[in-house]
Amino acid sequence: MINPSDIDSSDLLGRWRGPARLPAVPPADFPLHLPLPLRKWYGLTSCWPEVRSAGTNVYEPSRVRTGVDRVAFMEDSTGDWVWAFDPDQPDIVYEGESTRALRRSPEDLAELLVHATVRSVILLSGSGRLGAQVPDEALPQILDPLECVDFGGWRWPRPGYRIHVANNLMAEVGPAVDPQAPWLNRAGYSAVRIAGLHDSDLDYLDSFPMVTWIDMGLGV
Template sequence: MIDPMQIDLASFVRTWHGPADAAVVKLPPSCDWLPAPLKDWYEFSSQWSTPLMTLKEMKPADQVAIDCGRAIFLEDFGDQAWAFDVEDPLVVLERQSTGEWLRLSEGISEFIVHNVMQESAYMAPYWRSCVEVPDVQLQQILAPMNEVAFGDWFWPRPGHRIFFAEGLVADIGPAMEDLAPWGIKAGYSEVQIGALNPVSLTYLREVQGVEWATSE
């Protein structure tokens, strides 16, 4: 497995999102209470004029506020949210649709890397996606990549994993049943693979029985 803290986040972003095209926006002193890894990310990501994420949205740094000891800094476009613990700012909490907060096993530095890589699988210039891949095909699909040893998230459902190789990044998770209550479909996985070059995805033509949605 790949140690997530051995991934150079700045180099990854520049490779997958292109060079910075704006001047860094320094945070005001009023944001000094934010944990250092989060402040660093706000300032670093400010150098891109286009968003570095589309599945989720960072709250503006000056709008991160404390509520019952938690400071929400990231939300999806539903009812999920992520916060840090004000008493222990390196601890990340994830809010479920029930309103319950659950502590993640990864700290905020690892969480930021995890989030950026997961988003990049969907924002890559070239991609393949399938919501029902037979699990027996995963070994062939993931052969060029190695798993990144991230901690678990509960969003969008437990069991998602990130795989990575030069020019490839994949988000793999349990497939969803076709009908409510939308449980896990046994024997199948959702697969999203992003690539920097379409040639890197040609090996997927050899995978039998999978109908890919594609970027082309």
């Protein structure tokens, strides 16, 4: 297992997104009422702003409203699921459906922001594939070049997702959707979205004929 704290988000973004496109904004330039890990993350992603809205949407600093018990700072693409910090204990994160009571996340704020960064990079990759129905018996070989990151885990989009990384590969793995009942998991299958630094890094996936891979690379 890789400790999330061992992932250098700045190095990760530089290698996977290329040179910074915009000048960095110092963390001190963001509202001081925001938790320090969040201000540092805003400073980092000011160089690659697309990372803030890939898959999940981290609010712009002006949208992070304090004065409430749970301060929302990130949501899914539809706004149905939110993540919030506790202003009195800002390292503690809560998550859940936006219309219901939120539950404490197993990830603290710093870990969650690393998780969000890695996931955004996977979704933004110019070289990516999706296997929506991967037989579980094929998983060990598919994931053999990668190592699992010991994230606490989100309950969105459904429990059971995990992240695997290597120098030139990253993958998000979770339960496959049951085609006959999309609200259920399909037993014996997983969904795998895998990104490579280059197209050639994904060539080894062609040796798994039992998996139908969909090209998800953005070509950027």
